[in-house]
Amino acid sequence: MDGRLPQSPAGLTDILCLSVHLPRCKFFSLTETPEDYTIIVDEEGFLELPSSEHLSVADATWLALNVVSGGGSFSSSQPIGVTKIAKSVIAPLADQNISVFMLSTYQTDFILVRERDLPFVTHTLSSEFTILRVVNGETVAAENLGITNGFVKPKMVQRPVIHPLSSPSNRFCVTSLDPDTLPAVATLLMDVMFYSNGVKDPIAAGDDCGHIRFFSFSLIEGYISLVMDVQTQQRFPSNLLFTSASGELWKMVRIGGQPLGFDECGIVAQISEPLAAADIPAYYISTFKFDHALVPEENIHGVIGALKVSQAEKH
């Protein structure tokens, strides 16, 4: 999976259409934040994007890694999501100074790494995973690539939270819908994403400091994933969105005061490790400028507390 990270402030309607109507584009993600729209798209889809001076594109091609629980090595009692892979994937990559870009979806978690970093990634992860290679449809064990690049055995380092954190007041839900019903909600989706800027929620308008705009849509290998706040969710027809039976809701931790850029490493690890230690499930969505972690609403205070402690250790 190739990933490109273009970012554009406005005028994305046709891009959404593109994602829905182009069968060749297998990886598409659009995230709206107060600052910008972040698009992650594969190379096939990128070719279809209209060139625009508004579009700023991150350098390099990124590959999306996806941890599946195939292989039977995970017992069913382990925690899930970013938390689950914090120890096995995120921390080792951070230890090797490999910059990652996270995208959690309803279905799974993607870790995007630069294509040029792949040999190091493979090498790093080979201690945790069996690396397999697909050759002509058959899965075979990959030979050890033998890349050392002066690796040192990662030592247990404290990873304090460096960047400032904030927590908006929105309550979010992570959801999905049947791809067959996508045409029925296409106009609504566009409205929500591109034409609702002025129509601020009356309650949120009063509480300016806490409420932010955040909406994420992704269509990856035919699977749709949506992240939206409760107010937006209510605009969708009932019974259309996939929700959890327990009706769980999530709160957000925004990471970064200044745009984070793409080179700094260890940011995801800084957040996910304390969460993993506390066994709190989490979503993590990186965007062009900032990172966003979603945690269950009942855990938000604990999470903020734990991260603040970690932040304090820095000083």
Add this chain to the structure above:
Amino acid sequence: MSGTKPDILWAPHQVDRFVVCDSELSLYHVESTVNSELKAGSLRLSEDSAATLLSINSDTPYMKCVAWYLNYDPECLLAVGQANGRVVLTSLGQDHNSKFRDLIGKEFVPKHARQCNTLAWNPLDSNWLAAGLDKHRADFSVLIWDICSKYTPDIVPMEKVKLSAGETETTLLVTKPLYELGQNDACLSLCWLPRDQKLLLAGMHRNLAIFDLRNTSQKMFVNTKAVQGVTVDPYFHDRVASFYEGQVAIWDLRKFEKPVLTLTEQPKPLTKVAWCPTRTGLLATLTRDSNIIRLYDMQHTPTPIGDETEPTIIERSVQPCDNYIASFAWHPTSQNRMIVVTPNRTMSDFTVFERISLAWSPITSLMWACGRHLYECAEEENDNALEKDIATKMRLRALSRYGLDTEQLWRNHILAGNEDPQLKSLWYTLHFMKQYTEDMDQKSPGNKGSLVYAGIKSIVKSSLGMVESSRHNWIGLDKQTDIQNLNEERILALQLCGWIKKGTDVDVGPFLNSLVQEEEWERAAAVALFNLDIRRAIQILNEGASSEKGDLNLNVVAMALSGYTDEKNSLWREMCSTLRLQLNNPYLCVMFAFLTSDTGSYDGVLYENKVAVRDRVAFACKFLSDTQLNRYIEKLTNEMKEAGNLEGILLTGLTKDGVDLMESYVDRTGDVQTASYCMLQGSPLDVLKDERVQYWIENYRNLLDAWRFWHKRAEFDIHRSKLDPSSKPLAQVFVSCNFCGKSISYSCSAVPHQGRGFSQYGVSGSPTKSKVTSCPGCRKPLPRCALCLINMGTPVSSCPGGSKSDEKVDLSKDKKLAQFNNWFTWCHNCRHGGHAGHMLSWFRDHAECPVSACTCKCMQLDTTGNLVPAETVQP
């Protein structure tokens, strides 16, 4: 079945009902219309069936998959998997059994909503329902529900179950599955394994996994793309099919690392793969946008064990209708029947016609099988036709030991039934060839022998240009005719033709006498005439006319002969040359042709095809010059080769030409028996190396085996190895000593004076002479016979343990025929054994091993042990 494309399902028990599901569920009833008109409102399914719509259920929107409850009762309970992952139980029947009314409308809700891809009812515990769902980052994709479990508000607090507005009846929701499997993975297809109630095979995102519910932390899996539509062969529970795009993979669960085979890839993606429930090894597949169903018949495949056995598959396709097929379903009980539905919901009911397989038995009866029926074709009683059949002839000849008389070769034609002049000629030719070869070898051991077997063609060629003709007087007539001087080669040729006996005596007298004895007067007269003895010819004819069976007309012929005149323009000549053509007997005909011909042109004799080749060749040897003779022989040889006429062997001998001739004979008749025996006679020459000859021999051996003429086969092999020592097989089985591991027979043959004691692996010779009860190598005793308790190696002269006198008689009677009774034999399973004769008689009355406390059913394990050679069965 994504809203637009209908699927179809037969009811598992009420076999006249099926359901079509697209956006709603429609229940149909199938009726036969053979004897009745099409009812109003019915849909025609086939020429003799129609469907009536019974009910429609549109309670469950967003259907993704449907599975019919496998229990008989309630009859129309269906599980529907929805786009949001919920599984709803719904009914189409009017069955209001209170016990099951509670089930209808029950919903099974996963923690996180996503599409339900597949459903599977457990075949053993009918209340278990497995649902396969799409991936969720934090949830399981395989959920197993117990449909009878109570909704459990105390376990899952109701306030947490936030249901969408309008859903007032929350009482029928179940949120706690029995088992949860496949975390953070997608499940695309499911099926329960019939081996155990708790084994579930699932096609996950990138692998096939077998979940064992007895220990859910363990699973067996194999990485593959072929994860769609997993389905177990109902007749072979370890065989599973799955597919990916256009490729079907067949798996053996006992060897799960990779598919045992993959079927030919289809250009379009597959949509459904299903084993036929009524016939073993028949797999039906359907691709998108196709109007044919492809069938793979794995009926004749060996059980797929091991890598090497790539089974053969017969692939064919059926086209039930002109439209594209949306889906199909095998009928659960009616053999090979299926129903198909098209995207616009037209349906067609049809039966896949079974391939017909035909088999000839080696004794000319014909069987054919179609489906579950086996037909025997009995030919109408027409013994004549059957008798003429070469297979029948060969069988009878094999029984009469045809071909096995190696001393008087000519007698073989009598063993063959003495009815085929070609065989007679062939065996006389071979007889003479053998005789004169031996003769010549005695005289001068050289290479002349091979020349004899090379046939007259080679013989006359070797004497080219050495013969001059001289005028000879007719006996008792004032006439002279040019006759070739007989050199050695011509004499040899005449000998092979049978006209003269061996030695230098060129008198045909003895030959004429033997012909007269055989009452072949015309032929004898002709031969006498060709030897310029017209008086003898007339005398023979008179003799024939006066004999009991003789034809009185022969007197008339004799009279005509006696009127012979040498004058060119006489009335006699004129009449003879015209009227001779009306004579029925070819020999009488050629006699007059000879008398009326001009000197040096004997075409009337040479090309009279009804006259035996040997006589014509002998005639040619006498009267034709070298060049003429060579040309004539050449021409005749080609004629014979083309016709496959065995008389031609006289000319070709057992050479490559002879094999060519025999080839066209075998092509014409199929008589590999004669071909094999004939060519074996030529063993000193190279003909046996010809692959055609080897092919005939092998075929004849196979034929004998197929007839169960094993003794005849053995006799043939012995005969063959006598004539062709290179075909003698090496010993392949040895009996080794328990203690030193050396071969008993080997060490035996190494000791010279005991050499006769053993033959291969038994004891031969007279029982009193040799008695080897210990290993000749290490002197340790051989094992004891389980019945007589005597060490092996002792012949079964008596039967100490057996009290039955008839058994004793039986064994001792057989002893002379074959020493097989003395052979060692033992069961490969329990390793008990003893004298073959004892063992055979024991198992005539017993099923279990004679060793006490051993319950091995040795004889039943031996697939050939109970076969009886056909020679002993048939007269």
